[in-house]
Amino acid sequence: MKEKIRGMKCVHCGTEYACSGMQYICDSCGCNFEVLYDYGAIRKTLTRESLAGDKNYSVWRYWDLLPLADRSHIMPLQIGWTPLYRADRLEKKLGLKALYLKDDGRNPSGSFKDRASSVAICKALELGFPTIAGASTGNAASSSACLGASLGISPVIFVPAAAPEAKVAQLLVFGATVYAVNGTYDDAFDLCTEVCLEYGWFNRNTGYNPYTREGKKTVSFEICEQLGWEVPDTVLVPVGDGNIITGVWKGFKDLLGVGLIDRLPRLIAVQSEKSSSVVDAILSGKPVCPVAATTVADSISVDLPRDGEAAVKAAGESEGTGILVSDEAILNSILTIARGAGVFAEPAGATAYAGLEKMRSEGTITDDETVVCLVTGNGLKDVKSAIRVAGSPTPLEPSLDAFRAARRP
Ligand SMILES: Cc1ncc(COP(=O)(O)O)c(C=O)c1O
Numbered sequence: 073m074k075e076k077i078r079g080m081k082c083v084h085c086g087t088e089y090a091c092s093g094m095q096y097i098c099d100s101c102g103c104n105f106e107v108l109y110d111y112g113a114i115r116k117t118l119t120r121e122s123l124a125g126d127k128n129y130s131v132w133r134y135w136d137l138l139p140l141a142d143r144s145h146i147m148p149l150q151i152g153w154t155p156l157y158r159a160d161r162l163e164k165k166l167g168l169k170a171l172y173l174k175d176d177g178r179n180p181s182g183s184f185k186d187r188a189s190s191v192a193i194c195k196a197l198e199l200g201f202p203t204i205a206g207a208s209t210g211n212a213a214s215s216s217a218c219l220g221a222s223l224g225i226s227p228v229i230f231v232p233a234a235a236p237e238a239k240v241a242q243l244l245v246f247g248a249t250v251y252a253v254n255g256t257y258d259d260a261f262d263l264c265t266e267v268c269l270e271y272g273w274f275n276r277n278t279g280y281n282p283y284t285r286e287g288k289k290t291v292s293f294e295i296c297e298q299l300g301w302e303v304p305d306t307v308l309v310p311v312g313d314g315n316i317i318t319g320v321w322k323g324f325k326d327l328l329g330v331g332l333i334d335r336l337p338r339l340i341a342v343q344s345e346k347s348s349s350v351v352d353a354i355l356s357g358k359p360v361c362p363v364a365a366t367t368v369a370d371s372i373s374v375d376l377p378r379d380g381e382a383a384v385k386a387a388g389e390s391e392g393t394g395i396l397v398s399d400e401a402i403l404n405s406i407l408t409i410a411r412g413a414g415v416f417a418e419p420a421g422a423t424a425y426a427g428l429e430k431m432r433s434e435g436t437i438t439d440d441e442t443v444v445c446l447v448t449g450n451g452l453k454d455v456k457s458a459i460r461v462a463g464s465p466t467p468l469e470p471s472l473d474a475f476r477a478a479r480r481p
């Protein structure tokens with residue numbers, strides 16, 4: 073560990089700290105951290121050749137760039153190394169050089185959050201915490217419950233009472249201790265933080281915990297490796313708390329730091345018009361302000377983004393931007409990517425694609441670009457939203473005559 077980690081740095085004031093024990097936020101300003109690595113040391117062992125010879129196709133193949141020392145808590149599940157599909161029909165429709173969909177709905181609990189939970193849970197166990205807790209719009213929780221169950225651990229979870237049924241079902245099936253908080257995600261988040269302080273539990277809350285980003289960054293490693301170490305021009309990312317986009321950026325910067333790539337992509341933060349805090353800040357140049365989020369894309373319905381400042385920085389440093397899309401466009405994108413590429417996304421998971429369509433229509437993504445859209449959650453997580461746009465089946469009596477009468481082209 074000592075050889076690969078240099079310490080932690082506050083994303084706001086830049087104060088550096090040693091990595092000892094569990095520290096969530098900066099003592100000086102209360103903001104969150106990023107982990108600093110010794111790229112010079114890591115590049116000696118982590119090379120394109122070493123990776124080519126590594127048969128472990130999961131997040132763990134990037135161990136040298138993970139903030140962990142102890143391999144004994146690695147889950148026996150397939151986490152990461154999700155498919156990167158070339159979506160050639162959609163690519164033609166949009167007139168792009170190349171379009172890829174990174175299908176993270178294929179992770180064990182059906183969402184991108186398994187990347188974060190894998191590293192956060194390992195960290196909690198490495199540090200000897202007796203209990204792991206987390207608040208979530210649903211996916212981070214179901215992910216913690218799933219990965220925890222694979223190790224015989226049952227986390228304590230706080231979800232908003234309105235979390236989609238499928239996500240709550242996952243929590244209960246995996247045996248987590250579940251509290252349905254009568255309030256928003258933000259209320260659940262704050263309560264979880266208070267409870268963890270009171271009881272000395274490990275707080276897995278997105279953004280607040282510096283290790284969630286460290287797991288999420290593995291998606292960028294995979295994208296580059298799956299593209300034969302080509303760097304895409306543009307990566308579109310759905311944004312709620314802003315922790316995924318921050319992780320995606322960290323991943324590309326890590327790869328550049330260790331010399332595995334030689335340029336960086338631009339990142340586009342995509343949000344619903346009804347949960348627009350991060351994109352508002354990107355477009356206005358003003359600090360991140362809370363909104364009253366009401367989007368149908370429950371996973372990105374966030375009033376106060378917990379990694380908002382770093383998310384704005386990620387878009388800016390990458391020379392990217394942010395874009396807002398309507399809930400209607402998000403729901404329509406579920407159909408477009410399902411019918412155009414065979415990938416079923418929950419609303420948040422289809423949001424990046426909705427952003428791509430809008431930017432193509434505005435001409436802000438050009439024909440010659442290689443584009444990656446992150447599909448962050450599986451469509452079965454929220455079938456109600458899917459059915460809203462997919463329509464209903466044709467009712468039919470069980471007879472051939474009835475079929476003839478009802479037959480559709
Ligand atoms: C499916 C899905 N997409 C996107 C996001 C947004 O990630 P972040 O909150 O880190 O911005 C989440 C977060 O819960 C999610 O579950």
Ligand SMILES: [Zn+2]
Binds near residue numbers: 101103
């Ligand atoms: Zn600080």
